[in-house]
Amino acid sequence: MNTHKITMTVNGQTVEADVEPRMLLVHFLREKLNLTGTHIGCDTTSCGACTVQLNGTPVKSCTVLAVQADGGVVNTVEGLAQNGQYHPIQEGFREMHGLQCGFCTPGMMITAVSLLEQNPDPTEDEIRWGISGNLCRCTGYVNIVKAIQYAGEKMRAQNAVPQANAEVHP
Amino acid sequence: MTQAQTPDTVQGIGHSRKRVEDARFLQGRGNFIDDLKLPGMLHLSIVRSPYAHARIKSINTDRAMATPGVLAVITGETLKQFNVHNMPTLMSDTQMVLPVDTVKYQYQEVAGVLATDRYTAADGVAAVDVEYDPLPAVVDPKKALEPGAPKVRDDKPSNQIWHWEWGDEQKTEQAFNQAEVTVAEDIYIPRIHVSSIETCGCVAQWDPVDKHLTLWMTTQAPHAIRTVVALVTAHLGLSEEKIRVISPDIGGGFGGKVPVYPGYVIAVAASIVTGKPVKWIENRTENLAADSFARDYHMHVELAGQTDGTLTALRINTIADHGYTDAAANPSKFPAGLFHICTGSYNLKDAFVEVDGVYTNKPPGGIAYRCSFRVTEAVHAIERMADVMAHTIGMDPAEFRMKNFIKPEQFPYKSALGWEYDSGNYGAALRKAMDMVGYEDLRREQAEKRARGELMGIGISSFTEIVGAGPSKDFDILGIKMFDSCEIRVHPTGKAIARFGTKSQGQAHETTYAQIIAEELGIPSDHIKVEEGDTDTAPYGLGTYASRSTPTAGAAASIASRKIRDKAKKIAAHLLEAAEEDLVWERGKFYVKGSPDRFKTIQDIAFAAYTNHPQGMEAGLEAVDYYDPPNLTYPFGSYICVVDIDRGTGAVKVRRFVAVDDCGVRINPMVVEGQIHGGLAMGFAPALLEEIIYDENGNLLTPNFMDYLLPTAVETPRWETGETVTPSPHHPIGAKGVGESATVGAPAAIANAVVDALWHLGVRNIDIPITPPKVWALLNQYGVAVEE
Numbered sequence: 011m012n013t014h015k016i017t018m019t020v021n022g023q024t025v026e027a028d029v030e031p032r033m034l035l036v037h038f039l040r041e042k043l044n045l046t047g048t049h050i051g052c053d054t055t056s057c058g059a060c061t062v063q064l065n066g067t068p069v070k071s072c073t074v075l076a077v078q079a080d081g082g083v084v085n086t087v088e089g090l091a092q093n094g095q096y097h098p099i100q101e102g103f104r105e106m107h108g109l110q111c112g113f114c115t116p117g118m119m120i121t122a123v124s125l126l127e128q129n130p131d132p133t134e135d136e137i138r139w140g141i142s143g144n145l146c147r148c149t150g151y152v153n154i155v156k157a158i159q160y161a162g163e164k165m166r167a168q169n170a171v172p173q174a175n176a177e178v179h180p
Numbered sequence: 181m182t183q184a185q186t187p188d189t190v191q192g193i194g195h196s197r198k199r200v201e202d203a204r205f206l207q208g209r210g211n212f213i214d215d216l217k218l219p220g221m222l223h224l225s226i227v228r229s230p231y232a233h234a235r236i237k238s239i240n241t242d243r244a245m246a247t248p249g250v251l252a253v254i255t256g257e258t259l260k261q262f263n264v265h266n267m268p269t270l271m272s273d274t275q276m277v278l279p280v281d282t283v284k285y286q287y288q289e290v291a292g293v294l295a296t297d298r299y300t301a302a303d304g305v306a307a308v309d310v311e312y313d314p315l316p317a318v319v320d321p322k323k324a325l326e327p328g329a330p331k332v333r334d335d336k337p338s339n340q341i342w343h344w345e346w347g348d349e350q351k352t353e354q355a356f357n358q359a360e361v362t363v364a365e366d367i368y369i370p371r372i373h374v375s376s377i378e379t380c381g382c383v384a385q386w387d388p389v390d391k392h393l394t395l396w397m398t399t400q401a402p403h404a405i406r407t408v409v410a411l412v413t414a415h416l417g418l419s420e421e422k423i424r425v426i427s428p429d430i431g432g433g434f435g436g437k438v439p440v441y442p443g444y445v446i447a448v449a450a451s452i453v454t455g456k457p458v459k460w461i462e463n464r465t466e467n468l469a470a471d472s473f474a475r476d477y478h479m480h481v482e483l484a485g486q487t488d489g490t491l492t493a494l495r496i497n498t499i500a501d502h503g504y505t506d507a508a509a510n511p512s513k514f515p516a517g518l519f520h521i522c523t524g525s526y527n528l529k530d531a532f533v534e535v536d537g538v539y540t541n542k543p544p545g546g547i548a549y550r551c552s553f554r555v556t557e558a559v560h561a562i563e564r565m566a567d568v569m570a571h572t573i574g575m576d577p578a579e580f581r582m583k584n585f586i587k588p589e590q591f592p593y594k595s596a597l598g599w600e601y602d603s604g605n606y607g608a609a610l611r612k613a614m615d616m617v618g619y620e621d622l623r624r625e626q627a628e629k630r631a632r633g634e635l636m637g638i639g640i641s642s643f644t645e646i647v648g649a650g651p652s653k654d655f656d657i658l659g660i661k662m663f664d665s666c667e668i669r670v671h672p673t674g675k676a677i678a679r680f681g682t683k684s685q686g687q688a689h690e691t692t693y694a695q696i697i698a699e700e701l702g703i704p705s706d707h708i709k710v711e712e713g714d715t716d717t718a719p720y721g722l723g724t725y726a727s728r729s730t731p732t733a734g735a736a737a738s739i740a741s742r743k744i745r746d747k748a749k750k751i752a753a754h755l756l757e758a759a760e761e762d763l764v765w766e767r768g769k770f771y772v773k774g775s776p777d778r779f780k781t782i783q784d785i786a787f788a789a790y791t792n793h794p795q796g797m798e799a800g801l802e803a804v805d806y807y808d809p810p811n812l813t814y815p816f817g818s819y820i821c822v823v824d825i826d827r828g829t830g831a832v833k834v835r836r837f838v839a840v841d842d843c844g845v846r847i848n849p850m851v852v853e854g855q856i857h858g859g860l861a862m863g864f865a866p867a868l869l870e871e872i873i874y875d876e877n878g879n880l881l882t883p884n885f886m887d888y889l890l891p892t893a894v895e896t897p898r899w900e901t902g903e904t905v906t907p908s909p910h911h912p913i914g915a916k917g918v919g920e921s922a923t924v925g926a927p928a929a930i931a932n933a934v935v936d937a938l939w940h941l942g943v944r945n946i947d948i949p950i951t952p953p954k955v956w957a958l959l960n961q962y963g964v965a966v967e968e
Contacts, residue, residue, distance in 0.1 A: 033299070044217075046214075047207070051378065051464065057885055090207070103206055104199070104203075104206060107198075107851070110432075111432045111685055112202075112206075112431070115206065116208050142893055147377050147434070148854075150860050151857075151892075151896045152857050152899055
């Protein structure tokens with residue numbers, strides 16, 4: 011089968027690869043780049059486990075072809091922690107027990123970060139609608155909402171006064 | 181509240197310790213099955229039947245084999261050469277791995293395609309040409325029992341698999357004859373699917389030189405799987421010491437990852453045939469269409485009592501749809517699981533229950549939905565009917581329950597159907613839930629609203645769970661007794677590793693098991709590494725499902741710790757030059773009675789166990805315990821749900837949901853709360869949204885998440901939780917297990933609330949899921965629908 015050369019920036023690194031035109035972005039990330047933090051849960055754009063940011067917007071990477079992301083900027087869960095420090099959303103999920111099996115968590119966090127970037131101080135209803143494209147089977151959502159509220163508060167404080175994040179737990 | 185006895189530095193029982201496992205999941209470094217990549221690994225994809233019942237006329241693999249990258253197509257005929265085309269189910273029935281002549285349900289496995297990557301494997305699947313001769317299918321189990329119905333199984337006399345009954349039929353009949361009031365309803369609990377967000381899959385790696393199989397697999401019970409694989413493949417030369425099952429991080433299990441699915445077996449066979457590692461990962465449709473389902477119970481429930489509200493007897497007749505083979509993952513002695521817990525929280529004198537298992541042209545399964553072996557069905561039957569009885573005699577459902585509860589002083593309580601409940605205080609839990617929700621005010625509000633024509637309902641479910649399977653005298657799976665295990669090794673520096681026969685799928689075992697050991701030994705939780713899921717290293721156990729980990733393996737952690745403490749005491753006596761009987765244990769150290777400054781810490785003792793142990797004693801500080809529980813545990817709770825019904829759409833809005841749970845001592849309150857939240861969501865889901873639906877030809881109408889509706893954050897209620905603590909008297913730390921309570925208890929509360937809102941119109945029962953069209957039809961039937 012024909013392949014296409016694509017280039018994109020993934021978590022700040024420039025990557026180049028030859029891919030079949032039919033290859034999904036999620037498979038490109040997982041299998042070509044070994045970024046297995048992004049998961050696959052449903053194949054029908056319903057569950058959101060595969061959510062990544064493409065050019066600043068959350069997308070379900072099971073419904074984007076890798077070639078469509080050519081030239082784009084992709085952020086995945088592996089890029090959330092910076093300089094050995096948790097992103098506030100990671101801290102929030104840990105502090106508020108926002109995850110159990112951990113399978114939906116990467117997609118849920120990417121969606122939450124995107125929400126908070128657009129709407130730094132969402133109401134509970136806005137958070138619930140904001141993550142309504144991401145399914146979690148374990149938590150019943152209450153603690154995920156709290157985790158996002160925690161992160162929102164922290165991000166607002168950081169934007170006001172620069173402040174260190176929590177350390178990444180090994 | 182469970183009060184923590186240990187300091188924050190130790191983090192024993194009662195601490196809301198933050199989870200150890202979070203670090204890897206938060207950073208995308210989990211180790212789920214599809215993350216595994218081995219050199220030379222092939223991908224398996226499966227051809228599935230478009231028909232619910234058909235004879236296979238031919239399977240032509242020419243086009244598939246001509247596809248570049250496709251290496252092999254495995255059919256039933258391939259497997260038949262090795263006599264592995266069929267496999268036994270846990271209920272000693274027969275399940276096809278791949279068919280040699282007929283398919284029995286839509287999406288059944290027909291052939292496996294092996295290719296160099298997943299895309300090519302999918303190409304290969306599309307290029308396998310199968311000719312079918314469709315046969316009549318039977319989808320409704322009641323029709324399956326009628327004379328002349330299409331026969332599902334050629335090897336069986338009829339579509340009835342078994343008849344099971346329990347209790348005293350005659351005494352129950354007498355009680356019904358003598359009752360002042362009897363009520364009866366047909367209640368259907370539909371087929372649902374557990375749908376963990378991670379589907380099932382495996383990587384099988386056969387080493388042809390060492391004749392060694394490594395099987396990474398999404399399994400909740402790795403040790404049992406190893407033994408099953410050894411037993412069914414012994415004739416092929418596989419041997420249990422050369423089979424290693426590894427259960428990696430599991431993306432949700434809920435019972436759906438207990439059974440052995442054909443895909444796993446095909447992957448193993450494919451690896452043996454090719455000598456290469458083979459990966460098989462289900463897509464969502466395969467998961468929904470072929471993996472173990474839950475429920476599908478058609479119940480006729482009758483309740484007898486007196487006009488003063490005293491309940492006397494219960495009778496249930498059930499038709500259970502098992503699909504084309506009986507593959508329910510029940511303990512061997514219990515074909516209907518623990519359904520006979522159906523007398524629930526009530527002091528019922530007489531009960532009789534019977535179930536007929538029936539074959540239909542649907543996939544097999546039966547209990548995989550966070551349900552502790554048919555306890556949800558039992559709870560739904562009794563809790564729904566308790567409301568029907570209360571309303572019928574004009575008594576408030578809360579008062580009715582209070583009147584009929586088993587009283588605290590009656591424990592241990594022997595139920596009419598033979599269970600011995602360990603402990604409980606049902607009235608306290610219900611009263612607490614009533615106080616939290618403001619029950620009396622809500623009833624006043626409801627009356628006012630009803631007068632204005634508004635539809636508001638309040639539903640209660642005061643459930644009793646039955647978990648921790650189980651005592652070896654009654655509980656086994658394929659003959660293997662249902663104990664579970666813990667092995668602890670304390671290292672010279674006082675740190676420890678603990679391994680278990682269970683397998684977490686999100687329940688935080690790595691966090692909470694360490695807390696039990698920390699409580700018992702005083703070693704900080706942070707110094708205790710917990711491992712599960714590798715059969716080469718972990719002690720044998722039956723796995724994690726049916727809320728059994730804390731009652732069994734959690735108990736084993738306690739007992740193994742105490743064994744270590746016994747040895748530690750001897751070492752301490754040696755170090756302190758004191759007699760053993762003069763030593764006093766204070767968490768984390770032994771001191772000499774009367775001289776508290778003469779002590780040795782557990783860390784001192786651990787070091788001495790390797791460097792300065794008494795002559796004549798074995799070196800080392802380790803212990804293992806295989807815990808055989810003396811009884812099951814009986815967690816309980818009371819849930820109250822408040823709903824408002826939209827007369828313009830039939831939509832049910834859950835306004836409040838208060839859940840008071842009593843699971844005995846809480847090891848980690850944060851984790852317990854999380855388990856309850858998740859369990860409530862999985863009770864809410866089948867109550868209002870989820871149903872696996874087939875048309876009359878056996879076509880699955882809900883094969884994806886666009887048609888099978890998992891709840892999102894938007895419709896999921898804001899849970900309000902509370903607790904009471906009634907320890908289990910027989911568990912070493914008084915814990916009972918909690919994973920499934922909420923899923924078991926919640927649906928009845930929601931259904932009761934909806935019926936409560938509509939009772940005055942004449943509605944007596946609505947089968948779950950209570951969807952807007954069902955309610956809308958009722959609103960129209962009773963003339964209260966509003967055109968908007």
